[in-house]
Amino acid sequence: MKIRSAKVIVTCPGRNLVTLKIETDEGVYGIGDATLNGREKSVVSYLEDHVIPTLIGKDPQRIEDIWQYLYRGAYWRRGPVGMTAIAAVDVALWDIKAKLAGMPLYQLLGGKSREKVMVYGHATGLDIDSCLEEVRKHVELGYKAVRVQCGIPGIPTTYGVSKEAGKPYEPADSALPSENVWSTEKYLNHVPELFAAVRKEFGEDLHILHDVHHRLTPIQAARLGKEVEKFHLFWLEDCTPVENQSSYELIRKHTTTPLAIGEIFNSLSDCQELIQNQLIDYIRATITHAGGITNVRRIADFASIFHVKTGFHGATDLSPICMGAALHFDTWVPNFGIQEHMPHTKETDLVFPHAYEFKDGFFTPGDVPGHGVDIDEELAAKYPYKPAYLPVNRLEDGTLWNW
Numbered sequence: 314m315k316i317r318s319a320k321v322i323v324t325c326p327g328r329n330l331v332t333l334k335i336e337t338d339e340g341v342y343g344i345g346d347a348t349l350n351g352r353e354k355s356v357v358s359y360l361e362d363h364v365i366p367t368l369i370g371k372d373p374q375r376i377e378d379i380w381q382y383l384y385r386g387a388y389w390r391r392g393p394v395g396m397t398a399i400a401a402v403d404v405a406l407w408d409i410k411a412k413l414a415g416m417p418l419y420q421l422l423g424g425k426s427r428e429k430v431m432v433y434g435h436a437t438g439l440d441i442d443s444c445l446e447e448v449r450k451h452v453e454l455g456y457k458a459v460r461v462q463c464g465i466p467g468i469p470t471t472y473g474v475s476k477e478a479g480k481p482y483e484p485a486d487s488a489l490p491s492e493n494v495w496s497t498e499k500y501l502n503h504v505p506e507l508f509a510a511v512r513k514e515f516g517e518d519l520h521i522l523h524d525v526h527h528r529l530t531p532i533q534a535a536r537l538g539k540e541v542e543k544f545h546l547f548w549l550e551d552c553t554p555v556e557n558q559s560s561y562e563l564i565r566k567h568t569t570t571p572l573a574i575g576e577i578f579n580s581l582s583d584c585q586e587l588i589q590n591q592l593i594d595y596i597r598a599t600i601t602h603a604g605g606i607t608n609v610r611r612i613a614d615f616a617s618i619f620h621v622k623t624g625f626h627g628a629t630d631l632s633p634i635c636m637g638a639a640l641h642f643d644t645w646v647p648n649f650g651i652q653e654h655m656p657h658t659k660e661t662d663l664v665f666p667h668a669y670e671f672k673d674g675f676f677t678p679g680d681v682p683g684h685g686v687d688i689d690e691e692l693a694a695k696y697p698y699k700p701a702y703l704p705v706n707r708l709e710d711g712t713l714w715n716w
């Protein structure tokens with residue numbers, strides 16, 4: 314069996330999504346997600362100009378060898394563009410292998426470790442009361458875990474908060490990034506009240522998550538983690554940037570609030586120190602940005618030795634293909650923690666027909682051979698690429714800060 318052809322499909326049924334489709338000489342095909350939010354075209358070029366020509370004629374069943382060929386063979390290692398391209402190939406090949414086997418992908422990984430996959434949804438509001446309303450909607454839908462974000466008095470815009478309830482909060486619908494304003498002081502003084510209100514309203518059983526989006530220094534993160542311990546968050550996410558992994562030692566010394574990070578990681582070395590020193594509790598590396606199922610499996614296995622669980626990124630900057638592949642992975646991985654879920658637009662769900670299903674706060678990946686997600690190419694062509702970027706963030710005095 315040989316890879317006969319491969320192509321990249323770019324579509325924007327709400328957000329830009331990049332898909333790699335690999336076809337074999339026996340008619341079986343597989344698809345992988347290659348979406349890198351705000352930098353989509355760099356991965357398109359990486360695949361079309363540098364990867365696809367080397368795939369033609371290769372045996373699609375040699376997933377590991379092709380992974381090594383693209384990783385070691387490129388000389389350049391790691392990095393979001395290259396690792397997203399490798400992930401797209403890897404997921405498409407796992408899709409092909411599972412279709413050839415006539416099995417859902419989770420069977421090839423080792424079978425089910427659980428019956429269903431717990432997900433968390435996003436509740437955001439301009440203030441605490443409107444956030445509580447959004448939490449209620451999630452609870453009514455059956456969610457057992459909700460990420461809560463609310464506006465901060467005195468700051469015109471806040472990360473994770475949309476201008477209108479239920480509307481996406483990113484990316485800016487313009488050809489250039491918009492600019493937000495941030496005050497760490499105002500945020501730190503306000504956000505504990507949000508968790509207090511959620512606990513008061515919904516009791517102790519609901520899992521509460523919160524994303525700080527890299528806005529704090531380690532000592533500020535330590536203060537926040539310590540102050541909100543009594544609300545026992547499921548996790549505090551991305552509380553500080555982590556180019557220097559040992560900065561988490563300082564946070565860890567001060568708080569028992571569980572910590573999660575990794576949605577922008579691409580490799581095991583990006584999180585090795587955090588994991589082996591037990592500085593985090595959940596690793597958020599995604600299949601799409603961390604080199605595919607082949608590589609995320611290495612990260613998850615390593616993490617399991619150190620009691621670190623998975624909590625994959627799953628926002629709508631990833632296509633339904635990533636969600637499908639992640640749900641198969643989550644169904645198998647022994648050290649599963651939770652899976653993020655943000656509903657795609659109706660148009661996106663129609664472009665990517667899928668076998669996965671939501672019920673009462675949990676997903677199941679479906680039982681069709683492969684990862685269970687397909688692409689309707691004709692429909693995809695109706696939504697051409699539109700430049701869109703995440704906002705950039707500045708402190709009140711104009712200093713550029715972390716988004």
Ligand code: CO
Pocket residue numbers: 524526550551576
């Ligand atoms: Co996040």
